[in-house]
Amino acid sequence: MNSLIAGCILVLGCFAYIFWPERNPFVQADKTRVDYLRERKESVYENLRDLNFEYLAGKYPEADYAEQRAALEDEAASVIAEMERLEARGITGRSNPIGRSR
Numbered sequence: 001m002n003s004l005i006a007g008c009i010l011v012l013g014c015f016a017y018i019f020w021p022e023r024n025p026f027v028q029a030d031k032t033r034v035d036y037l038r039e040r041k042e043s044v045y046e047n048l049r050d051l052n053f054e055y056l057a058g059k060y061p062e063a064d065y066a067e068q069r070a071a072l073e074d075e076a077a078s079v080i081a082e083m084e085r086l087e088a089r090g091i092t093g094r095s096n097p098i099g100r101s102r
Contacts, residue, residue, distance in 0.1 A: 032091065037086070041076060041079045044072055044075050044076045048073070051065065051072065
């Protein structure tokens, strides 16, 4: 009987720990424009890596590959240029994750 009560208390404690709501679930972390641009740059770099992999796997003809690569490189250049302009004015992101210095 005691083990049944202890088991129920343990299960209820686990459910409370897992499903307990945060203090205010509607509060989101404020992102600066530089944070958004940093995320966008990472996304563009990932798309370039995927494009290169798929081209080497033979999924893209060379003309399509060159066109898409040029578009992604142009987008990356414009994102980086805007980040540099904002950082030159002293506007920085919330934080630069450790190990991510691209």
